[in-house]
Amino acid sequence: MSTVILQVLERDLPELPPRAVDIIEELRDPNHIDRDVLVKLINECGSLGDVVLRVMNSGYLSQVRRARSIEDAILLVGLESTRNIILGVLLKSLFPKRHILESFNRNDFLRHCLGTAVAAQMLYAASGLNAEHDPYKLVTYGFIHDIGVLALDYCMPVTLNRIFKIATEENMPILEAEVKVLGRYTHSVIGEWVCNKWQLPEDICNVVKHHHAPRRAVVNKQELVLIHIADTISFNYYETLMESTHIYGMDPSLVRSLGLSMKEIREVEAALPARVERAMEVLDVEYLDGVRLF
Numbered sequence: 181m182s183t184v185i186l187q188v189l190e191r192d193l194p195e196l197p198p199r200a201v202d203i204i205e206e207l208r209d210p211n212h213i214d215r216d217v218l219v220k221l222i223n224e225c226g227s228l229g230d231v232v233l234r235v236m237n238s239g240y241l242s243q244v245r246r247a248r249s250i251e252d253a254i255l256l257v258g259l260e261s262t263r264n265i266i267l268g269v270l271l272k273s274l275f276p277k278r279h280i281l282e283s284f285n286r287n288d289f290l291r292h293c294l295g296t297a298v299a300a301q302m303l304y305a306a307s308g309l310n311a312e313h314d315p316y317k318l319v320t321y322g323f324i325h326d327i328g329v330l331a332l333d334y335c336m337p338v339t340l341n342r343i344f345k346i347a348t349e350e351n352m353p354i355l356e357a358e359v360k361v362l363g364r365y366t367h368s369v370i371g372e373w374v375c376n377k378w379q380l381p382e383d384i385c386n387v388v389k390h391h392h393a394p395r396r397a398v399v400n401k402q403e404l405v406l407i408h409i410a411d412t413i414s415f416n417y418y419e420t421l422m423e424s425t426h427i428y429g430m431d432p433s434l435v436r437s438l439g440l441s442m443k444e445i446r447e448v449e450a451a452l453p454a455r456v457e458r459a460m461e462v463l464d465v466e467y468l469d470g471v472r473l474f
């Protein structure tokens with residue numbers, strides 16, 4: 181099975197469009213971005229700038245005045261936040277909605293991605309972490325951490341559908357059904373493969389590779405723990421959307437390492453569904469899911 185998965189991915193995962201390669205290269209290191217080069221690249225890339233401004237002007241994360249251009253956006257929220265929004269929009273657009281199959285509900289999957297971002301922000305606000313995290317980065321990580329699932333949806337929709345079907349029919353947690361179908365080529369491994377093939381920035385690869393095993397991360401460990409716990413909370417909500425009662429546990433020592441208590445985790449869990457629905461509306465996630473930039 182493993183060789184077949186890699187062969188199909190190798191055959192069906194599209195090459196990155198040259199314009200996307202140039203933008204990703206410019207954004208690779210947040211400390212070495214040439215503002216003028218970036219603005220020029222974005223302006224040459226169809227509607228990318230408009231979509232980025234739309235996300236920024238949604239007021240989802242900050243109530244700054246409306247940005248009218250990418251230059252304006254950089255002035256308002258800074259280069260690093262702008263980088264993170266661009267990466268989120270760009271990478272998400274590479275997996276446009278294509279297949280509608282019976283068992284994999286793409287909208288619920290988007291709820292999981294957004295739920296991971298929302299939970300990460302709530303945990304971050306409640307934690308004792310210092311203020312170095314960029315909230316836009318957490319949105320991008322939320323949307324991109326399961327890039328392996330997006331790649332499966334794009335390249336192997338029937339296989340992805342089978343995972344969800346088995347989970348429902350055999351009353352099995354989704355992650356267990358995934359191992360049953362894919363073996364060791366789970367979505368984290370597939371995601372890592374995509375990151376390597378497209379040579380995505382290191383911070384994105386780190387989240388994609390380690391979000392289910394944050395202790396294995398070598399860099400940005402605390403950020404990985406935050407995303408991992410947010411992902412677990414959001415995944416438990418995802419299971420309920422599929423009318424499953426499976427609950428994934430979380431390691432209390434990881435929770436404590438962020439300066440959080442289990443009471444605070446329960447509070448995030450309770451608030452999450454309403455916050456996700458609100459964020460789905462404000463960010464117009466269904467619109468974002470349909471954007472084709474290339």
Ligand SMILES: [Fe+2]
Pocket residue numbers: 325326367368391392411
């Ligand atoms: Fe995942």
Ligand SMILES: [Fe+2]
Pocket residue numbers: 292296325326411415
């Ligand atoms: Fe996830």
